[in-house]
Amino acid sequence: MPGPSRILIHEVGLRDGLQMEGRTVPTEKKLVWLRRLLRTGVDVIQVGSFVHPVKIPQMADTDRLFKEIAASDDVPEGVTLSALVLNEKGLDRGLACGVEMFCMGVSASETHSRKNTGMGIDEAAGRIIAMGLNARSAGKRVQVSVQSAFGCGYEGNVPEERVLALVRRYCEAGLKDISLADTAGHAVPDRVEQMLSAVREIDGGVTLACHFHNTYGLGLANAYAALKSGAVSFESSVAGLGGCPFTKIAGGNVCTEDLVNMFRAMGIRRDVNLDELIGVAVDMAEFFGRELPGTVYRTGTLVQTGL
Amino acid sequence: MPGPSRILIHEVGLRDGLQMEGRTVPTEKKLVWLRRLLRTGVDVIQVGSFVHPVKIPQMADTDRLFKEIAASDDVPEGVTLSALVLNEKGLDRGLACGVEMFCMGVSASETHSRKNTGMGIDEAAGRIIAMGLNARSAGKRVQVSVQSAFGCGYEGNVPEERVLALVRRYCEAGLKDISLADTAGHAVPDRVEQMLSAVREIDGGVTLACHFHNTYGLGLANAYAALKSGAVSFESSVAGLGGCPFTKIAGGNVCTEDLVNMFRAMGIRRDVNLDELIGVAVDMAEFFGRELPGTVYRTGTLVQTGL
Numbered sequence: 001m002p003g004p005s006r007i008l009i010h011e012v013g014l015r016d017g018l019q020m021e022g023r024t025v026p027t028e029k030k031l032v033w034l035r036r037l038l039r040t041g042v043d044v045i046q047v048g049s050f051v052h053p054v055k056i057p058q059m060a061d062t063d064r065l066f067k068e069i070a071a072s073d074d075v076p077e078g079v080t081l082s083a084l085v086l087n088e089k090g091l092d093r094g095l096a097c098g099v100e101m102f103c104m105g106v107s108a109s110e111t112h113s114r115k116n117t118g119m120g121i122d123e124a125a126g127r128i129i130a131m132g133l134n135a136r137s138a139g140k141r142v143q144v145s146v147q148s149a150f151g152c153g154y155e156g157n158v159p160e161e162r163v164l165a166l167v168r169r170y171c172e173a174g175l176k177d178i179s180l181a182d183t184a185g186h187a188v189p190d191r192v193e194q195m196l197s198a199v200r201e202i203d204g205g206v207t208l209a210c211h212f213h214n215t216y217g218l219g220l221a222n223a224y225a226a227l228k229s230g231a232v233s234f235e236s237s238v239a240g241l242g243g244c245p246f247t248k249i250a251g252g253n254v255c256t257e258d259l260v261n262m263f264r265a266m267g268i269r270r271d272v273n274l275d276e277l278i279g280v281a282v283d284m285a286e287f288f289g290r291e292l293p294g295t296v297y298r299t300g301t302l303v304q305t306g307l
Numbered sequence: 308m309p310g311p312s313r314i315l316i317h318e319v320g321l322r323d324g325l326q327m328e329g330r331t332v333p334t335e336k337k338l339v340w341l342r343r344l345l346r347t348g349v350d351v352i353q354v355g356s357f358v359h360p361v362k363i364p365q366m367a368d369t370d371r372l373f374k375e376i377a378a379s380d381d382v383p384e385g386v387t388l389s390a391l392v393l394n395e396k397g398l399d400r401g402l403a404c405g406v407e408m409f410c411m412g413v414s415a416s417e418t419h420s421r422k423n424t425g426m427g428i429d430e431a432a433g434r435i436i437a438m439g440l441n442a443r444s445a446g447k448r449v450q451v452s453v454q455s456a457f458g459c460g461y462e463g464n465v466p467e468e469r470v471l472a473l474v475r476r477y478c479e480a481g482l483k484d485i486s487l488a489d490t491a492g493h494a495v496p497d498r499v500e501q502m503l504s505a506v507r508e509i510d511g512g513v514t515l516a517c518h519f520h521n522t523y524g525l526g527l528a529n530a531y532a533a534l535k536s537g538a539v540s541f542e543s544s545v546a547g548l549g550g551c552p553f554t555k556i557a558g559g560n561v562c563t564e565d566l567v568n569m570f571r572a573m574g575i576r577r578d579v580n581l582d583e584l585i586g587v588a589v590d591m592a593e594f595f596g597r598e599l600p601g602t603v604y605r606t607g608t609l610v611q612t613g614l
Contacts, residue, residue: 216568
């Protein structure tokens with residue numbers, strides 16, 4: 001597992017980004033983007049999710065993408081391919097096609113949990129922990145997440161204690177690679193600092209990831225707060241994909257190249273190829289035929305200013 | 308002067324925002340926006356600048372705006388009207404039309420200073436300090452700024468020491484209401500923390516303001532870092548005005564209603580009327596006939612999510 005000395009970038013655009021898009025991306029196009037992303041120096045790339053293709057058609061080719069890429073020479077040493085799994089059937093599919101890292105989560109919002117899974121938080125947690133332990137027994141990396149950790153579109157405020165209770169259950173089960181997901185973009189930076197500090201008090205051995213959305217323009221502010229508070233992995237989407245193209249809510253996931261631009265200027269992860277990330281963002285904007293939420297693919301980078 | 312217990316909002320859209328716009332805003336329209344802004348609860352409103360009308364035609368009616376508003380019942384108790392002045396002639400104009408607070412600055416970039424004023428930093432500082440003292444003798448509030456404090460479009464990196472040298476000169480002259488301006492949007496949050504901490508070490512009696520631009524999407528992250536580091540006043544533009552509409556660089560000043568949205572969720576300045584700020588932003592977007600850089604006027608606010 002990574003130590004805190006290296007900040008990790010977990011690129012999730014091909015999953016959390018594309019699943020919001022109305023236009024289905026052909027597998028060949030996904031492979032082009034995936035191969036380019038594999039060469040940017042980001043650490044983990046989420047290829048897709050294992051979910052029923054009728055529910056999210058954009059993710060129907062996840063098994064095929066893994067089969068094409070996972071065992072190929074396209075994956076550089078040290079880069080990990082991840083997938084999101086929602087249930088046991090998805091885990092079986094993932095195990096069959098070469099997934100190295102499984103991401104799975106439970107919502108800290110009772111309403112969100114029931115709407116998404118048909119189960120309350122308690123039942124969902126038991127099931128996800130069992131799945132996580134199964135995946136680990138199969139020799140896989142496992143990251144468990146708390147969804148809606150900073151607020152919920154249905155319930156509004158989510159009490160900190162509900163998030164921490166899930167973190168405790170994960171830790172007791174020995175699942176300490178934990179991501180706090182700001183599913184609907186409700187996080188504000190002081191809350192992020194407070195929450196991360198509380199999580200670290202539960203168990204100093206947690207490897208802490210954060211997953212922010214930029215709904216209210218706070219993605220980078222929250223990422224900075226998380227960085228200061230001990231997060232060592234950041235989930236982000238190239239081009240800021242993940243906003244809902246059918247509404248006025250432009251902000252998707254925090255944008256990978258915007259995040260890397262900030263990190264670089266702070267002396268962090270200067271090895272990541274920002275130009276190549278921007279190249280992918282530009283290509284995605286062309287493919288979707290609209291301006292995407294990311295900033296620096298349009299404005300240029302701080303590197304170009306001499307900083 | 309404000310103490311650190313209350314965070315101030317200094318709305319600068321009518322000046323730093325409108326001066327970037329190609330379409331001249333009629334005085335009557337500015338008055339409508341100004342009167343609405345005066346009722347939002349923001350603390351200081353920058354009405355315009357005193358600059359030659361040929362140079363920036365958008366600011367040609369600044370004297371008239373002050374004459375219409377300054378002495379009227381439209382200005383609530385406790386709200387201050389400010390103006391930017393660049394030279395002695397501007398100061399005279401401002402003194403003649405009721406300006407309460409004068410903002411003036413020197414760039415920490417030699418190239419930027421020469422291009423903007425024809426003077427190097429040292430000469431410009433002497434002149435601005437003399438102007439500031441004159442304005443104060445006339446009974447006015449004075450805020451002096453360091454422009455390009457976090458980087459420069461011409462020079463790239465601006466050494467911290469050059470910023471601090473200007474701060475020292477201001478403090479020695481007794482001008483301790485100081486703003487650090489990130490003129491081109493180069494600031495990153497860790498640099499902001501470092502710089503503000505260094506300024507406070509020079510003189511703990513400084514009332515510190517920050518002026519960020521959102522060029523690279525970092526405006527709110529920098530504002531958060533500044534808040535944590537002792538800034539007590541924030542200069543921002545309603546709707547995020549201030550980007551250059553002729554380029555792809557969308558980000559203008561950090562957006563007032565986005566900033567207030569963040570502050571509110573952190574329990575700060577919950578008295579500001581966010582809905583009214585958004586109303587002005589919506590009206591501005593309609594007037595200019597394009598989407599403006601601000602976020603929450605399009606996506607809604609965290610208040611609406613129950614947070």
